[in-house]
Amino acid sequence: MSELLQQAPSLGNTLWFVLAAVVLLAVLLGFVTYAIYFERKVIGWMQLRIGPNRVGPLGLLQTVADVTKLLIKEDTRPKNADRALFTLAPILAYAPAFGVLAVMPFTESIQFADLGIGLLYYIALSGITVLGVITAGWASNNKYSLIGGLRSAAQMISYEVPLVMSVVGVVLLTGSMNLREIVEAQRDMWNIIPQFLGFVVFIIAAQAELNRTPFDLPEAESELVSGYHVEYSGFRFAMFMLAEYVYMFGMATLITVLFLGGWLPIIPQLDFIPGIIWFILKFSAYVFFQFWLRATMPRMRVDQLMSFAWKVLLPVALFNILLTAVVVSYQSGMF
Amino acid sequence: MSGEFIAFFILSLLTIGGAVFMISFTRVVHMVISLGVTFISIAGLFVLLGAEFVGVSQILVYSGAISILMLFGIMLTKHDAKDEGAGPSWKNRFALVFVAIVFGLIFWGIQNTPWAEPTQPVPSAVSNAKEIGIEVFTKYVIPFELLSVLLLVSLVGAIIMAKKEEDKP
Numbered sequence: 001m002s003e004l005l006q007q008a009p010s011l012g013n014t015l016w017f018v019l020a021a022v023v024l025l026a027v028l029l030g031f032v033t034y035a036i037y038f039e040r041k042v043i044g045w046m047q048l049r050i051g052p053n054r055v056g057p058l059g060l061l062q063t064v065a066d067v068t069k070l071l072i073k074e075d076t077r078p079k080n081a082d083r084a085l086f087t088l089a090p091i092l093a094y095a096p097a098f099g100v101l102a103v104m105p106f107t108e109s110i111q112f113a114d115l116g117i118g119l120l121y122y123i124a125l126s127g128i129t130v131l132g133v134i135t136a137g138w139a140s141n142n143k144y145s146l147i148g149g150l151r152s153a154a155q156m157i158s159y160e161v162p163l164v165m166s167v168v169g170v171v172l173l174t175g176s177m178n179l180r181e182i183v184e185a186q187r188d189m190w191n192i193i194p195q196f197l198g199f200v201v202f203i204i205a206a207q208a209e210l211n212r213t214p215f216d217l218p219e220a221e222s223e224l225v226s227g228y229h230v231e232y233s234g235f236r237f238a239m240f241m242l243a244e245y246v247y248m249f250g251m252a253t254l255i256t257v258l259f260l261g262g263w264l265p266i267i268p269q270l271d272f273i274p275g276i277i278w279f280i281l282k283f284s285a286y287v288f289f290q291f292w293l294r295a296t297m298p299r300m301r302v303d304q305l306m307s308f309a310w311k312v313l314l315p316v317a318l319f320n321i322l323l324t325a326v327v328v329s330y331q332s333g334m335f
Numbered sequence: 336m337s338g339e340f341i342a343f344f345i346l347s348l349l350t351i352g353g354a355v356f357m358i359s360f361t362r363v364v365h366m367v368i369s370l371g372v373t374f375i376s377i378a379g380l381f382v383l384l385g386a387e388f389v390g391v392s393q394i395l396v397y398s399g400a401i402s403i404l405m406l407f408g409i410m411l412t413k414h415d416a417k418d419e420g421a422g423p424s425w426k427n428r429f430a431l432v433f434v435a436i437v438f439g440l441i442f443w444g445i446q447n448t449p450w451a452e453p454t455q456p457v458p459s460a461v462s463n464a465k466e467i468g469i470e471v472f473t474k475y476v477i478p479f480e481l482l483s484v485l486l487l488v489s490l491v492g493a494i495i496m497a498k499k500e501e502d503k504p
Contacts, residue, residue, distance in 0.1 A: 117391055128398045
């Protein structure tokens with residue numbers, strides 16, 4: 001994969017690039033389709049319901065039907081909306097979500113680009129989505145969507161700080177921001193054990209970044225009609241929803257790589273099982289955890305939201321950095 | 336034609352285009368978005384030069400900055416507020432002459448600077464975050480620490496200013 005990037009562009013390898021991206025997109029769409037199905041089923045079972053079971057065998061085609069309905073809907077746009085930005089906003093929200101996957105190592109061999117600063121790349125690119133959200137809220141020319149957009153921007157910017165701070169411990173332990181090296185450094189022990197504090201902060205901040213329960217205020221149906229995407233319908237609305245689930249894919253990949261040992265097996269004796277299976281297992285465990293939380297937790301209040309990020313998560317993350325720095329310098333024999 | 340050249344062409348077009356539209360748009364939010372295009376394309380140019388760390392930091396810093404700028408733009412202006420447009424024409428002519436002189440000076444300066452030839456091609460696989468870290472904490476440690484003090488002072492100053500306004504009835 002990486003050798004291709006060094007070559008001069010010709011028709012042949014340009015086609016390869018396009019093909020690789022399309023394959024990744026197809027995998028993503030498959031994941032999103034069945035993540036939604038799985039989410040509805042799991043939450044249904046937890047609430048003693050059956051969940052979707054009408055469309056196709058066991059309801060397996062339910063999401064396909066929903067998406068088809070969404071795509072053939074009329075694409076409405078408010079008369080006084082800002083035409084150009086209204087169109088641009090879903091793209092601004094979706095493009096970084098897909099772009100962050102370029103540095104993700106799924107196994108030793110399946111990776112698109114092996115960047116020295118892969119972790120920083122993920123964090124930087126995911127920040128652009130906030131811009132898409134504000135743009136959507138403003139361009140709709142609707143007070144509810146504007147308030148929803150501002151509220152989600154405040155939430156996403158505030159929670160990005162503890163999210164970044166909590167991974168500094170992992171970077172300190174590994175001595176590198178390359179995601180592949182971070183995985184290789186976990187051969188003896190996964191980062192979840194020495195970096196448990198960082199892991200907890202990361203998982204909470206990640207929920208807020210993904211706008212999922214208990215931090216799903218941007219989609220507060222009962223107070224803000226629905227948030228920044230009230231005026232969107234059809235294909236553009238589908239883009240926002242897709243961006244959200246693709247971020248879930250990205251975040252699950254990142255957590256697997258940073259804290260759960262990526263493609264490495266639990267014990268070295270289980271090495272005969274291919275890395276991608278291990279990866280998918282850990283990945284699915286995180287995705288299940290998300291649905292579990294959604295079925296369990298109520299939504300946070302907006303006034304608790306900000307103080308929780310700044311007064312609880314950030315100090316804990318800073319303390320974790322201090323602790324890790326002391327331990328790392330002790331191990332390297334500085335005192 | 337190498338891929339680098341194509342990428343450079345597209346990125347520089349976006350950088351200049353974003354800057355031009357930033358000036359010619361009349362609504363604040365449009366201006367901020369085109370400013371964002373410029374900043375992100377500059378990050379792309381850094382990546383082309385092999386400075387991934389600088390490029391990614393550029394995105395990290397400026398994507399947040401653009402969002403905040405946009406929030407202020409939304410909160411401090413009316414929804415359909417428009418720029419007043421250009422002033423009298425003699426001002427425009429004066430500005431044109433001034434800009435032409437500045438461009439000429441900078442262009443002349445760049446052309447006449449003896450750029451040191453890079454002694455060896457920088458290997459692209461080396462993590463330049465590590466190199467930057469070593470440089471910053473050995474050679475440039477005093478400017479670095481001074482900068483962090485400056486940032487702290489501005490942070491405290493902002494808090495004090497906000498507090499003062501709060502105290503007023």
